[in-house]
Amino acid sequence: MKNYLMILAGLILAVGANAQSKISNHIAEVNLPKSSKNVTMTDFETYGKRKFKRDLKPFDNGKTFIVDDAMFVSIGELQKSAATKKSLEKWKRQLEALYKEMGQPWDQSEIDTINGTRFYIFEEHRDEEFKSLFYSEDVDDKSVSGFIVYKLKDRDKAHTYLSDLLKNIKLKKQ
Numbered sequence: 001m002k003n004y005l006m007i008l009a010g011l012i013l014a015v016g017a018n019a020q021s022k023i024s025n026h027i028a029e030v031n032l033p034k035s036s037k038n039v040t041m042t043d044f045e046t047y048g049k050r051k052f053k054r055d056l057k058p059f060d061n062g063k064t065f066i067v068d069d070a071m072f073v074s075i076g077e078l079q080k081s082a083a084t085k086k087s088l089e090k091w092k093r094q095l096e097a098l099y100k101e102m103g104q105p106w107d108q109s110e111i112d113t114i115n116g117t118r119f120y121i122f123e124e125h126r127d128e129e130f131k132s133l134f135y136s137e138d139v140d141d142k143s144v145s146g147f148i149v150y151k152l153k154d155r156d157k158a159h160t161y162l163s164d165l166l167k168n169i170k171l172k173k174q
Contacts, residue, residue: 028077028136028144031168033161036065036073048072048149052129056149067161070154075146078135088120091135095122108132114166121162128152132162139171 039047044064048056052072058064059076066072086094088111099106107130108123118137123130128151136144146165150158 028139028172029170030075030144030165032065033067033164033168035067035161037067039064039066044072044074052149052151054126054129054131054149059145062146067148068154068157071148071150071158071161073146073148073161073165075144078143078145079141085138085141088118088135088137091120092122099124112166114163115170117166117169117171119166121166125152130155130158132158134162134166136169136171139173144169144171 041058041064044058044066045056047066056072056074058074062074062076064072064074092109092111096106096109104124104126106122106124108121111118111120113119120135121132122134123132125131130150130152132148132150134146148158148162
């Protein structure tokens, strides 16, 4: 799985100036929930080390956010080659198999359609720390992907944030 995450590149170039921050690239436009605070990748990693036990590696050239001083969010564009291009169903099967092989349980693994866009959503935890991953359906060999890291006490808030975030991702389908 780490290899797939390392392939991520090139995301979301502009932050708009309206009440809700807006980020966009050539495959998607995202209206971020109001509680999103844009931070640098360095701040994301540094602050994350103080808050969480796990290493937080944001997407290269992606956008990173801290939400309510409790959740860490990174959104990126996953460029897919012939070797990594696969359906959401295949992503689901492979990630579940990987976690099963590692003996690591997961809390959620589902494909959902939100406002006409299909997403694969995967949630796992280690002790009291949770990570929710998402992958959109492909557009021109790319997808919007991201993750949210949070503590157990913030799980309900993180699920609400993820739901709001996914409702506000508009893929530019060709």
